[in-house]
Amino acid sequence: MKFNQLQRRVARAEELVEGRRAQVREHAGLFVDSWRSGWTPWRIVIAGLAAGFLTGRAEPVRAIGGLNPTRWLQLASTASGLFSSLQAAVAASRADTAADKADDAAESADDAAASTQHAAHATRQAASAAKTQAPDPQPTTGYAAVTDAEETERWAVRAPRPAEAATDVSER
Known part of the structure; x- marks a missing residue:
């Protein structure tokens, strides 16, 4: 080939x-x-x-x-006990997690309540101090009698009301 x-x-x-x-x-x-x-x-x-x-x-x-049917019965009871203990362990773990979350929420609520009480107390003190220090404005007969300086001073001395102070603190 x-x-x-x-x-x-x-x-x-x-x-x-x-x-x-x-x-x-x-x-x-x-x-x-x-x-x-x-x-x-x-x-x-x-x-x-x-x-x-x-x-x-x-x-x-x-x-x-x-x-031997007793072997089958022993196997079934052992498996059932194992399954039950696993379910109990999982439930205990979930309960611990939920308790920790509830404790954290309670602590943050206590902190918020304490800060609100402090803000309200500070507001009350500022309001009482403003009442004692601020002179009573003299009644005027017309709008032109109040000067811009007096108007600014009157608004600058005014302390916030308790609701305004609590809202201000909670927004921070």
Whole structure:
């Protein structure tokens, strides 16, 4: 055989392999799709029951765990106790977290109440000091008699009312 003929045979074989590889990919994709669509829930249940039956038939003593029903009862009571203790632990953890949050909320409420009381006390002191220091304004007959300086002084001396002081403190 000549070298050119060998090259043509190799090229044809490579093309054939590539074609077969593409066919295998296509058929594998179709197989996977049909396999997945074929496994309906009822078929899965039936296959599980059949596998369980065959396993139990092959090794009955090991599959059942002996014929002693007290072992099954002990297993069930142990599992139940374990489950109950896990639930109790989770509930205790949640209760601790809720108690911590409630303590934090109570402390912040106490702090806010104390700051409001301090602000109200300071406001009362400022108001009583303003009453003792501020002279009574003289009644005037007309608007022109009050000067701008007197008006500014009268408003500057006025202390905030308790509600204004409490709102000011709570907004900080």
